[in-house]
Amino acid sequence: DTAVSQTPKYLVTQMGNDKSIKCEQNLGHDTMYWYKQDSKKFLKIMFSYNNKELIINETVPNRFSPKSPDKAHLNLHINSLELGDSAVYFCASSLSGPNSNQPQHFGDGTRLSIL
């Protein structure tokens, strides 16, 4: 009954490949996020979707393409993987409105290693 689940947990692949990470939440939240935590442990937001609509798009290479088929899912597809993409990617969700103070709930991360 995991609230925010990501698959796969580990992903090891070669440079140049294309890969996807999936995220699902069963909390009934309407907003989902992708964060990246690099080797120095800095955690930074990449994207956010509210009701399947992109609302936050930080300065992220266009090789990264999020897709939200419905409110409960937010997937991240990465094309032409580079060494610098090696990181832990966290999905999160929250119940948001125009003035919401509700907290975000995070998954346990996907550890992506590029060879």
Added chain:
Amino acid sequence: DAKTTQPTSMDCAEGRAANLPCNHSTISGNEYVYWYRQIHSQGPQYIIHGLKNNETNEMASLIITEDRKSSTLILPHATLRDTAVYYCIVRVVTGFQKLVFGTGTRLLVSP
């Protein structure tokens, strides 16, 4: 969002209270204070948040000074499992959420 300042690391003996300070001197009136923690190899975990008043839940207490320029997260009886990096974040609650994580405080709870 306002920036926060936290000590890089702190130590606490098991069973004692852990008091983690956070300075947010430029906080504005409509910004909340949030605390999250990240235990090794796990995703960030929400702990508590508040605006003006002190808050308490099953995990911790949050004490916010009257001028709101600083706050303290209190873990009343720290256990070894509380060893983690603790992040203090301030954010406005208009529009959609965006959490900006700093470097946090690494809390080590020892036997």
